[in-house]
Amino acid sequence: MRQIYLDHNATTPVDDAVLEAMLPNFRETFGNPSSVHALGRAARVCLDLAREQVAALIGAHPAEITFTSGGTESDNLAITGTARALKNKGNRIITSRVEHPAVLNTCEELRKEGFVIDYVPVDGYGRIDCAALADMITDETLLISLQHGNSEVGTLQPIEQIGALARDRGVLFHTDAVQTVGKIEVDTQSLPVDLLSLSAHKMYGPKGVGALYIRRGTLPLVPLLSGGGQEKKRRGGTENVPGIVGLGKAAEIARSRLESDRSHVLLLRNDLRRQIESRIPGAKFYGHPDFYLPNTLYLGFEGVDGQTLMIHLDLAGIFVSTGTACSSGSILPSEVLGAMRVPEQEMTRTIRVSLGRGNHPEEVERVVGALEKAVLEIRSKTGFSAEPTPK
Ligand SMILES: Cc1ncc(COP(=O)(O)O)c(C=O)c1O
Incomplete structure (x- = not known):
C-alpha cells in the first residue's frame, strides 16, 4: 500500500538535494567555523553561504539572519530577548490565543517574571481584529508578537496592517512565519516586521535548525544562550553547521520553486x-x-x-x-x-x-x-x- x-x-521530508548538501559537513568540512585553520575557514564559508541563501528567500541582508535550533528557539529569542532588553521602557506584550505554543508559553513564562500579556481577539476564522489591536497598544507596550500563518486552520494574518500599526505607534513587531516561509512570498523589504521566525523542517530541510530575522537597527536583544560569542553574540554555542547548510539549501530550493x-x-x-x-x-x-x-x-x-x-x-x-x-x-x-x-x-x-x-x-x-x-x-x-x- x-x-x-x-x-x-x-x-516535511528532507529534500534529496538538501541531504546531499549537508553530507560533506559531517565528513570533509567538519571544522569548527570559529577555528582559524583551513578546515575552520571552510566551515565558515558554508555558514556564510547558508546565511545568504536564507536572507535571499525573505528579502533580507545576510547580517539580519541569526541561526537558531528552530522555530521554537527563534520565537523564544525574539520575545524574551526583546522583553529583557526593553524592560525599562515598558512591561506589556501583545499577542493572541491562536499563536503556536512556542509563543504562548514564552509569553506565559514572561508573565511569571512580571510582564503583562495582552491577548488581541480574533474573529471566527482566527484572524486578528486590527481595530482591537490599535486600542490595546499603550505606552507600556514593548512588543507585538503575532503569527503570519496559523499551523492548524491555515488562516493568514494581516501582518502588513499589524506592522504598519506597530511602526506608527513605535512598538517592535515580531511575527512567527514558520508556516509561511517557503510556502508563500515573505519579503522583509516590503513587510513592516522587525523580527521574524522561520524553521528548516517546515520547508524540506532538517529538524532542529531555524533562524531569526532581526531587522538592522533593531535594539540588541538579550541572548538566551551565553557562550563563545557566536552569531554576533546573539546566540552562543558552536553552530550546527550541517543543519545550517541544510536550511540554506532548503531556502534556495524553496525560493526557486x-x-x-x-x-x-x-x-x-x-x-x-x-x-x-x-x-x-x-x-x-x-x-x-x-x-x-x-x-x-x-x-x-x-x-x-x-x-x-x-x-x-x-x-x-x-x-x-x-x-x-x-x-x-x-x-x-x-x-x-x-x-x-x-x-x-x-x-x-x-x-x-x-x-x-x-x-x-x-x-x-x-x-x-x-x-x-x-x-x-x-x-x-x-x-x-x-x-x-x-x-
Ligand atoms: C507556527 C509555528 N511556530 C513555531 C513552530 C516550532 O518550530 P520548531 O518545530 O522548528 O521548533 C511550529 C512548529 O510546528 C509552528 O508551526
Whole structure:
C-alpha cells in the first residue's frame, strides 16, 4: 500500500538535494567555523553561504539572519530577548490565543517574571481584529508578537496592517512565519516586521535548525544562550553547521520553486475540498475563506470524532493530524478553535490535511474515497445520519 503523507505543517521530508548538501559537513568540512585553520575557514564559508541563501528567500541582508535550533528557539529569542532588553521602557506584550505554543508559553513564562500579556481577539476564522489591536497598544507596550500563518486552520494574518500599526505607534513587531516561509512570498523589504521566525523542517530541510530575522537597527536583544560569542553574540554555542547548510539549501530550493509549489498544493487543496463537499454530506471547513495557507485544509464531519477518523485514515496509509503536531498525543481541545469560538462539540471532530510538494493529483481520489468510507463506517456505528449537503 502506497502511503500518502498529508501532514506537511507538522514536518516535511528532507529534500534529496538538501541531504546531499549537508553530507560533506559531517565528513570533509567538519571544522569548527570559529577555528582559524583551513578546515575552520571552510566551515565558515558554508555558514556564510547558508546565511545568504536564507536572507535571499525573505528579502533580507545576510547580517539580519541569526541561526537558531528552530522555530521554537527563534520565537523564544525574539520575545524574551526583546522583553529583557526593553524592560525599562515598558512591561506589556501583545499577542493572541491562536499563536503556536512556542509563543504562548514564552509569553506565559514572561508573565511569571512580571510582564503583562495582552491577548488581541480574533474573529471566527482566527484572524486578528486590527481595530482591537490599535486600542490595546499603550505606552507600556514593548512588543507585538503575532503569527503570519496559523499551523492548524491555515488562516493568514494581516501582518502588513499589524506592522504598519506597530511602526506608527513605535512598538517592535515580531511575527512567527514558520508556516509561511517557503510556502508563500515573505519579503522583509516590503513587510513592516522587525523580527521574524522561520524553521528548516517546515520547508524540506532538517529538524532542529531555524533562524531569526532581526531587522538592522533593531535594539540588541538579550541572548538566551551565553557562550563563545557566536552569531554576533546573539546566540552562543558552536553552530550546527550541517543543519545550517541544510536550511540554506532548503531556502534556495524553496525560493526557486515558490510559485510552482504554491500553485501545485493549491490546486490539490481546492480539488480535495470540492470533492469532499460533493461526495460527503455534513462536512464543515474552518479557517479564512480568502486568506489561507495554500496547502492547508482544516475540516470536520458531523457525527464523526476526529481522532477516530485519523486512525481510520492511518490504517489506510493516509497520514493527517488532529490539532497541532506539538500537542498531538494529548487530546486537549485546540486553543486555536477555542479562540475562534468554535462550539465544543465541533472541536473534537476536526482533522488537518496539509499538502506538500510530493503529493500527486491522483492521490486526491484515494483520499476522498478513504474519507468517505471512514465517515460512513464511523457514523454507522453511532447511528448518526447526515443531511445531504445542499447543491
Ligand atoms: C507556527 C509555528 N511556530 C513555531 C513552530 C516550532 O518550530 P520548531 O518545530 O522548528 O521548533 C511550529 C512548529 O510546528 C509552528 O508551526
